[in-house]
Amino acid sequence: MLDLIVRNANLPDGRRGHDIAVQDGRVKELARAIGARARKEIDAAGCLVTPSFVDSHFHMDSALSYGRPRVNRSGTLLEGIQLWGELKPQLTVESIQARARKLCQWAIARGTLAIRSHVDVGDPQMLAVQALLAIRTEFKPFLDLQLVAFPQDGYFRLPANRDNMVRALDMGVDVVGGIPHFERSMAAGAESVAALCELAARRGLMVDLHCDESDDPLSRHIETLAFQAQRLGLQGRVTGSHLTSMHSMDNYYVSKLIPLMAEAGVHAVANPLINITLQGRHDTYPKRRGMTRVKELMQAGVNVAFGHDCVMDPWYPLGSHDMLEVAHMGLHVAQMTGTDEMQRLFDAVTLNGARALGLEGYGLEPGCFADLVVLQAGDPVEALRLKPARLFVIRRGEVIAETAAVESRLNLGGQCLSVDFRHEGGSAA
Ligand code: FE2
Numbered sequence: 001m002l003d004l005i006v007r008n009a010n011l012p013d014g015r016r017g018h019d020i021a022v023q024d025g026r027v028k029e030l031a032r033a034i035g036a037r038a039r040k041e042i043d044a045a046g047c048l049v050t051p052s053f054v055d056s057h058f059h060m061d062s063a064l065s066y067g068r069p070r071v072n073r074s075g076t077l078l079e080g081i082q083l084w085g086e087l088k089p090q091l092t093v094e095s096i097q098a099r100a101r102k103l104c105q106w107a108i109a110r111g112t113l114a115i116r117s118h119v120d121v122g123d124p125q126m127l128a129v130q131a132l133l134a135i136r137t138e139f140k141p142f143l144d145l146q147l148v149a150f151p152q153d154g155y156f157r158l159p160a161n162r163d164n165m166v167r168a169l170d171m172g173v174d175v176v177g178g179i180p181h182f183e184r185s186m187a188a189g190a191e192s193v194a195a196l197c198e199l200a201a202r203r204g205l206m207v208d209l210h211c212d213e214s215d216d217p218l219s220r221h222i223e224t225l226a227f228q229a230q231r232l233g234l235q236g237r238v239t240g241s242h243l244t245s246m247h248s249m250d251n252y253y254v255s256k257l258i259p260l261m262a263e264a265g266v267h268a269v270a271n272p273l274i275n276i277t278l279q280g281r282h283d284t285y286p287k288r289r290g291m292t293r294v295k296e297l298m299q300a301g302v303n304v305a306f307g308h309d310c311v312m313d314p315w316y317p318l319g320s321h322d323m324l325e326v327a328h329m330g331l332h333v334a335q336m337t338g339t340d341e342m343q344r345l346f347d348a349v350t351l352n353g354a355r356a357l358g359l360e361g362y363g364l365e366p367g368c369f370a371d372l373v374v375l376q377a378g379d380p381v382e383a384l385r386l387k388p389a390r391l392f393v394i395r396r397g398e399v400i401a402e403t404a405a406v407e408s409r410l411n412l413g414g415q416c417l418s419v420d421f422r423h424e425g426g427s428a429a
Pocket of ligand 1: 058118309
């Protein structure tokens with residue numbers, strides 16, 4: 001007797017009508033009409049079943065703090081950083097945990113079972129680090145929370161951050177972070193990239209820097225990051241997050257830069273909701289979008305993943321932690337509405353995120369962890385179009401969240417109709 005069978009599932013790669021057999025928390029078999037029985041059976045009825053969503057870039061310590069101690073009046077990145085600085089002295093471990101716990105619950109209900117969250121290490125008491133390490137443990141059975149030690153006020157610019165970084169890593173934070181474009185000079189930024197990559201290499205850790213989150217086309221720390229990844233043998237373990245300056249860079253320079261990134265195996269993470277909101281703020285018209293060059297990076301073979309970045313915090317007043325909302329915004333901003341392109345952006349919130357985070361056992365092949373989401377949609381493109389209900393969220397073979405199917409009923413002059421927003425069992429595929 002198997003633990004679980006999900007029957008008649010459509011898979012993200014286009015296979016239709018498959019059964020997924022699960023035993024001991026892992027996918028055991030994937031085939032049409034599996035004859036065996038299971039303790040629990042779910043009829044997906046032609047719905048899409050995907051490996052769970054991955055959020056490759058988030059800030060859980062600030063999530064759901066919107067309005068505290070005041071709202072961001074200008075809506076800018078810099079006022080957001082200032083506001084976060086005002087809020088920090090008021091934080092307690094308990095208040096950070098309460099917000100983080102709620103956010104994790106939202107993420108799980110939306111089918112996101114892996115999150116890489118940056119955690120600000122600028123506070124000498126390390127309250128946010130303590131709080132999120134405890135949340136990582138508390139949610140481990142349900143969600144993979146990977147933490148990045150993030151010196152929000154600069155690694156060199158706030159001198160205490162050099163010690164704080166080491167303390168955070170000693171406490172068990174997983175990944176080395178940084179913010180080179182926020183250092184006092186371009187040279188100091190480049191120096192911080194080298195120092196942080198060396199630290200990661202010494203400790204055998206991954207690197208994920210807030211890199212060039214700027215509209216300045218001369219903010220080129222990504223070049224240094226690719227160089228250091230190559231020099232230190234960190235290929236595949238380094239991520240450049242945001243990379244918004246690439247939007248504004250000279251095309252000739254980018255034609256040199258992107259192959260260097262591909263060669264160095266650097267992952268790129270864009271945050272479409274936040275990039276489109278915060279970048280281009282100094283422009284009148286035309287107004288730049290600011291998101292990095294997702295399409296060109298993907299075409300060059302760079303692994304591109306998406307992050308939510310913020311939910312109701314000093315930088316962004318909206319959001320419910322839905323990675324389909326992120327991908328939906330991303331495909332609009334990148335103008336990637338071709339059928340294959342939309343499919344690749346679904347990967348940006350699933351497979352590509354898992355690669356950037358280095359998740360083991362992720363996917364839908366036999367042997368992978370049974371971390372699955374059944375969506376009220378027929379295929380990835382329809383999922384992007386509808387951002388539908390996550391009917392079942394499955395972790396290691398157990399259902400940990402359910403949402404009822406959404407149905408709208410009309411009464412048009414006495415004629416009662418049920419409206420189905422799905423289109424002939426799927427969309428363009
Ligand atoms: Fe960020």
